[in-house]
Amino acid sequence: MNEQSTQKIVAEVIKQLHYKSKQEVPIGVSARHCHLSKRDIERLFGKGYQLTKRSNLSQPGQFAANETITIVGLKGSIGGVRILGPERGATQVEISQTDTFKLGVKAPIRLSGNIQGSSPITIVGPKGSVYLDEGLIIAQAHIHMSEDDAYHLGLHNAEHVSVEIKNGVRPILFEKVRIRISPNYNLEMHIDTDEANAGAIHSGQKGKIIKAGNVQ
Structure with a gap:
């Protein structure tokens, strides 16, 4: 074994120990x-309208658009809802539990993209409105990661883990956090504003994966 091969193995071992x-x-x-x-x-x-980019998001190819819409429920509405791009095959709206009270709606907790049988909502833009029979959800906490991240962390797609966040103010444990693996993902856990407020959490903080659960 030559020195170059040895250094490569050592680097891989250090990387695994780090993870x-x-x-x-x-x-x-x-x-x-x-x-x-x-x-x-x-x-x-x-007709022919295309979203314009406001800023890039953490996941490659995804962005926050300049455009916003208003969502309307049975009891109220919420304006200034940011559109995320690029366009998708099906429209969906992701809100918090707190938002459901203002709108007067119920929304299931789902992974993004899983909208079959979800709640209805009306979307209003500057040129018209859209009524969705389904498409309104509360996003389930999840972790995006690449295949390389998953390998080094010993995790598998669709697995559930627990994540502990200690910030000295409101330590909190999230359970049933879903693992989502793709070659195009960057490592990041996504929670909504209700979950963040409960733990006094802000973007950029770090959590610790402490327990693996069963695939469901």
């Missing part, structure tokens, strides 16, 4: 937002 000793994941707090299909973008903003 296993820290088991840390950065936290991203997601405010209410909306993903729109091309059809619904045109219904809300006009």
